[in-house]
Amino acid sequence: MLSDEMTAEPNLALEINGLSVALGSAPDAPRIIHDVNLTLARGECVGVVGESGCGKTVSFLATMGLLPGVLKVSGSARLAGQEMIGVGERQLERIRGRKVGMIFQDPQSALNPVRTIGAQLMEPLRLHLGMTRAAAEARAIELLTLVGIPAPRDRLRAYPHEISGGTCQRVMIAVALASEPEVLIADEPTTALDATVQLQVLDLLRSIQAQTSLSIIFITHDLGVVAEICDRVVVMYAGRTVEVQDIPGVFSTPHHPYTRALLDCLPALEIGQAPPRAISGDVPMPGRAPSGCPFHPRCSRMTETCRVSMPAMQSTGPGPQGVACYHPLQETV
Incomplete structure (x- = not known):
């Protein structure tokens, strides 16, 4: 299983295992984040992608203890071996800012x-x-x-x-x-910026990372931006991790149909390329995902098994690479 490989990987700046977020503390409370696993090595930049509502931001707010108290967070998030889930506020205050920094989505709202x-x-x-x-x-x-x-x-x-x-x-x-800090969480830091300023911000982050060996989590909905700065990508859908790939692999041989659909949304760069295609349907509301694979209502490869059972993450390559799909893609783009 992918999670076993991930926990064994050395030299980790951040390790998340079984992270879940529920809408309350009752045993039957619906979950909006489901057993997310993620590793970040020292000096590495990992992209976390998916449409709005897929749980990208909530997952990392949960690791930093920044969610409202009504939400129940479980699992483990270890920063250089130090647990952040379930610890007291005073201990979190010593970690936040000092060991992990965060760039929030809207800087003009985040600044006082x-x-x-x-x-x-x-x-x-x-x-x-x-x-x-x-x-x-x-x-x-x-x-x-x-x-x-x-x-x-x-x-x-x-x-x-x-x-x-x-x-x-x-x-x-x-x-x-x-x-x-040892780890920087950048939450869609280029979304509200024009193309020129986007490139300047990406160049700035690359430069700082090269100078300081900073580890970066880069949250975005744009795979084009991920290609510019990241070493690996984690694809999330409806609060779950559905694919983990290195950057060359995710663009040449995506395995999950959702990853393929995200790539199809990118604008054509050459004459004769197929125009971008929107993904039909919508991301399910938090806590209201359908049974089975949550992507099945939008997936052309859906079968009855996809309707009733959630596929487990299966390894697709060395290290923490995998896909959660009963009918993964194999063709090269």
Whole structure:
């Protein structure tokens, strides 16, 4: 089984096993995340892809203890061997920011509108690294310079509404990296940006990773973006992991029909290529997935077995590669 291989892999920055999230603590409470397994090696970038509503963001908010208390989180998420699921808030506060940073989806909403950029950037430096105000300000200027923001000293005095969306995104990256975390969770950091700024942000993350050996979880719905920055990809659907592949493999030989459907949504790059095709139907509402494989109502390869039974994850290659499908694809794209 894939999960056995994953737990045996050495040199892990992050290891998630059997992560589940239920809509309440009752034994029969519907689950919105189902037994997610994921590994992230030191210095690796893993993409997590899927349509909106597939559970990508919820899974990682769960690992960081950032979900509402009404949701029941179970399983294991170990950061460099340190468990994060089920530990106390005080212990999580020592981990969040210091050992794991997160870039949230909408930077202009995530940043506090009534505090200056400098105040928000200096806070983790003083809280986690114990810096004096003068040292924190000097380091904040260095961080803004690192993420490519001009006139960084002036930006420290600015408020979020006074700078552009692209600059806000760079500030969020600086805040997430301020305490020199071992793992960075980037939650759709390029979705709201134009193409030019998207490329700048991806180049920035690649550059920082090369300099610091940072481990990155890159959450997105765009496989094209994944191809630019990631080493491996985890495909999620309806709160489940349905495929894990390395980047060359996912583009040349996708195994799950859902992965193939996501690739078919990409725009054609050459004359004569087939135009992009939308995936018919919708992602099921959280907690309301159909029985069996949750993708079966949208899948052209569906059989009666798919209707009644959820396929287990089966290995498709060395390391943590696998697919959860009764009728996986074999053809090369």
